[in-house]
Amino acid sequence: xxxxxxxxxxxxxxxxxxxxxxxxxxxxxxxxxxxxxxxxxxxxxxxxxxxxxxxxxxxxxxxxxxxxxxxxxxxxxxxxxxxxxxxxxxxxxxxxxxxxxxxxxxxxxxxxxxxxxxxxxxxxxxxxxxxxxxxxxxxxxxxxxxxxxxxxxxxxxxxxxxxxxxxxxxxxxxxxxxxxxxxxxxxxxxxxxxxxxxxxxxxxxxxxxxxxxxxxxxxxxxxxxxxxxxxxxxxxxxxxxxxxxxxxxxxxxxxxxxxxxxxxxxxxxxxxxxxxxxxxxxxxxxxxxxxxxxxxxxxxxxxxxxxxxxxxxxxxxxxxxxxxxxxxxxxxxxxxxxxxxxxxxxxxxxxxxxxxxxxxxxxxxxxxxxxxxxxxxxxxxxxxxxxxxxxxxxxxxxxxxxxxxxxxxxxxxxxxxxxxxxxxxxxxxxxxxxxxxxxxxxxxxxxxxxxxxxxxxxxxxxxxxxxxxx
Numbered sequence: 001x002x003x004x005x006x007x008x009x010x011x012x013x014x015x016x017x018x019x020x021x022x023x024x025x026x027x028x029x030x031x032x033x034x035x036x037x038x039x040x041x042x043x044x045x046x047x048x049x050x051x052x053x054x055x056x057x058x059x060x061x062x063x064x065x066x067x068x069x070x071x072x073x074x075x076x077x078x079x080x081x082x083x084x085x086x087x088x089x090x091x092x093x094x095x096x097x098x099x100x101x102x103x104x105x106x107x108x109x110x111x112x113x114x115x116x117x118x119x120x121x122x123x124x125x126x127x128x129x130x131x132x133x134x135x136x137x138x139x140x141x142x143x144x145x146x147x148x149x150x151x152x153x154x155x156x157x158x159x160x161x162x163x164x165x166x167x168x169x170x171x172x173x174x175x176x177x178x179x180x181x182x183x184x185x186x187x188x189x190x191x192x193x194x195x196x197x198x199x200x201x202x203x204x205x206x207x208x209x210x211x212x213x214x215x216x217x218x219x220x221x222x223x224x225x226x227x228x229x230x231x232x233x234x235x236x237x238x239x240x241x242x243x244x245x246x247x248x249x250x251x252x253x254x255x256x257x258x259x260x261x262x263x264x265x266x267x268x269x270x271x272x273x274x275x276x277x278x279x280x281x282x283x284x285x286x287x288x289x290x291x292x293x294x295x296x297x298x299x300x301x302x303x304x305x306x307x308x309x310x311x312x313x314x315x316x317x318x319x320x321x322x323x324x325x326x327x328x329x330x331x332x333x334x335x336x337x338x339x340x341x342x343x344x345x346x347x348x349x350x351x352x353x354x355x356x357x358x359x360x361x362x363x364x365x366x367x368x369x370x371x372x373x374x375x376x377x378x379x380x381x382x383x384x385x386x387x388x389x390x391x392x393x394x395x396x397x398x399x400x401x402x403x404x405x406x407x408x409x410x411x412x413x414x415x416x417x418x419x420x421x422x423x424x425x426x427x428x429x430x431x432x433x434x435x436x437x438x439x440x441x442x443x444x445x446x447x448x449x450x451x452x453x454x455x456x457x458x459x460x461x462x463x464x465x466x467x468x469x470x
Contacts, residue, residue, distance in 0.1 A: 006180055010110050011077055011100045017107070018075040019043035020090050022062060023051045026172075027081060029147050029159030030107050031055055036161045037111075044070045044090060068093040075099060079107045082175050083396060105177030108147055112167050112181065115145070118295060119171040121178050121212055122189030122223075124341045125288050128280075129189055130170040131316045132292035136309035137166070140301060144168045150335065151317035166299075171212070173205075178212050185298045186216035187291055191228030192340050210235045219298040221291060224250035242298055244290040252294040254286050259351035267293060269303055276311040281320065282348025289313070320348060320443075323454045326461035328438030331454060337365040337447040339376035346384035349441050356439035357386035359432055361453065363446035364393045364409055367401040371408075378412035381419070386440075388419040389432050394448025425453050426460075433460035 019031050022043025028051045034041050035058050042061040045052060052062045063070040068089040071078070078094040078101045094101050102110075120130045127150040134146045135154060143162035149170040151158045171178035191209050209232045213220045220238050223229035225245035233241060244252040256275075257265040264277040265286040278285055289310050296306035315321075318335040325331070336345040342362070349358050360381055364370040370377070370393050381388045390406040410421040422428035432442050442457055444450045 006103070006106065006177065008102060008106070009100070010102055010106045014039055014077045014100075014110065016040040016042070016072065016075045017077045017079055018071055018090070018094070020066065020078065020080045020084055020088060021045055022055065022060070023047070023049050024081060024083075025051075025150055025158050026147070027079070027104055028055060029157070030079065030104060030111070031060060032058065032157070033111055033145070033147065033159050033161060034107075035059055040072075040074070042070070042072050042075065066090055077102065077107075079104055103177065105172065105175075105180050108169065109180050111145075111147075112169070114182075115165050115167040116184045117181055118144075118166070118168045118185045118187065118299070119178065119181055119183040119212075119216075120169065120187045120189065121171040121173050121209070122187075123173070123192035123228075124338060124344070125189035125284065125291075126170045127316050127335070128285065128319055129187060129288045129291050130168060132288060132310050132313045133187075133295050134160075134168050135313050136292060136296060136306065137168070139309040139312050140296075140305055142166065148316070150319070153316055154312075154314040173208065173212070176208060179208060179215075183212070183216045184218045185295055186213050186220050187295050188213055188220065188222040188229055188232065189288070189291060190223050190226035190340075191232050192226065192338070206232060214238055221294045221298060223287075223291070224253075225287065240298075242294045244294045245287055250290070252290045252297070254290045257283050257286050259283060259348075261352070263351075265289075267303075267307055269293070269297070272303060274304065274307045276307050278311060278313060280313065280315045280348075281352045282344055283351075284344040284348065318447075318451060320345060324458050326458055327464070328440075329433075329436040329461055330441050331457055331461070332441055332443040333451045333454060334443055334445055335447045336445050338369070339373055339380045342377065342445055343380045343384060345443070345445060346380070349443055350384065353441050354439065356441060357437075358384070359387045359389065359436055359440060359442045360385035361389045361391065361428060361432055361442065361444045361450065361457070362406075362409070363391040363444070363448050363450035364406055365447050366396050367393055367398045367404045371401060371404045374404075374409045375412045377409050378419075381409075382413050382415065386418075387435055388413075389428050390419055390421045391425070391428055391446075391450065391453075392423045394446060394450070396448065426456055429453055429456035429460040430463075432457055433464045436461065 023045035044063040131152040144166040145162045146168040147159045219240040224243035224247035252269045334345040336342045390410040392406045410419040
């Protein structure tokens with residue numbers, strides 16, 4: 001893993017950029033925007049994917065695997081993520097040639113230029129909230145440029161170039177890069193301590209959010225409900241602070257939430273109450289919607305228009321995505337990889353599953369988070385899922401830690417019969433299918449590659465059906 005050095009200079013001009021790790025959701029979005037600007041783009045990733053093929057169709061020169069030979073001779077800038085290793089051959093050659101080597105956040109800073117920036121930060125809900133703001137603006141005939149951390153379902157992309165002087169981004173707090181930007185309107189969805197492998201302490205994590213919010217030149221929009229956000233709010237020096245949530249004192253207050261058969265709720269602001277609904281489930285999405293409405297208000301959009309536009313949001317990819325139904329069992333995928341996110345995802349599923357049961361397939365993400373929070377994961381899964389199939393840890397940028405596996409999480413369950421630790425994916429898919437019955441939901445959880453098990457789950461469900469079920 002490479003910690004970003006934000007003190008390194010960002011080039012004034014970029015003609016040819018090479019992306020190391022171009023297939024990631026954030027990096028691919030940046031690459032698309034560079035291509036849209038007429039910049040020559042090349043890149044590499046460790047495995048083939050539909051994203052790489054899409055970029056190639058747009059004109060990027062993409063390669064599978066990391067090799068110094070993949071770095072074009074005409075490249076003047078190399079963009080990287082923190083997930084690559086210092087020994088990456090393309091990175092080493094770029095430095096040997098004296099090329100500009102910048103972190104993806106610096107590439108984003110270069111793209112933003114001096115435009116009016118809405119930056120969305122928080123431990124959870126960033127991608128959905130960013131998607132809500134972007135789609136609402138487009139529905140109001142405002143055309144921002146945007147970079148999101150995930151694909152916005154109704155747009156089919158994670159980034160886009162707009163014609164208006166407004167830029168909307170999902171700002172990453174995991175490595176401190178959200179402090180790089182000159183933000184006009186800052187949205188803080190929550191401040192739930194995470195990524196302590198980078199920050200070192202809860203206090204440092206909170207200090208960073210205070211700095212991020214205080215730097216907003218126009219307004220801060222922040223949760224009224226989240227304890228961490230409330231703590232940050234007490235330390236802000238900004239005068240214009242807009243709050244949102246279910247708390248009685250919220251500037252934009254959510255109430256009368258009905259999750260039966262959909263998501264309906266009321267929003268009250270400036271003494272007026274409006275009713276709306278969303279096609280995505282879960283109380284957390286009503287609260288995300290309130291945050292998006294508050295951002296639109298900070299941008300000068302009226303309440304009725306804001307509520308109507310946010311109500312059109314159809315979700316983001318890998319957030320409670322339905323991938324198929326086999327013998328009456330619905331198979332979903334969700335990006336949730338923190339206990340708070342897992343709770344929100346499963347609570348949302350619970351609101352629509354009816355009399356069916358929820359079978360979670362959990363892939364813990366990173367050794368450091370799993371070691372820090374394995375008890376919290378076990379508690380949430382045991383409370384909200386009827387049964388959990390536990391896979392092994394997706395290490396991402398981290399080296400394995402002895403004893404930190406999926407079994408560490410499963411061993412923390414109070415009821416051992418509620419969890420089944422299966423490191424082999426095919427066996428895990430077969431087991432989930434054997435447990436499921438008509439009306440149940442199977443939902444994969446994690447931000448690694450757990451979604452790739454879904455074809456195996458669907459196939460296992462078909463096999464069980466062919467054998468006459470269980």
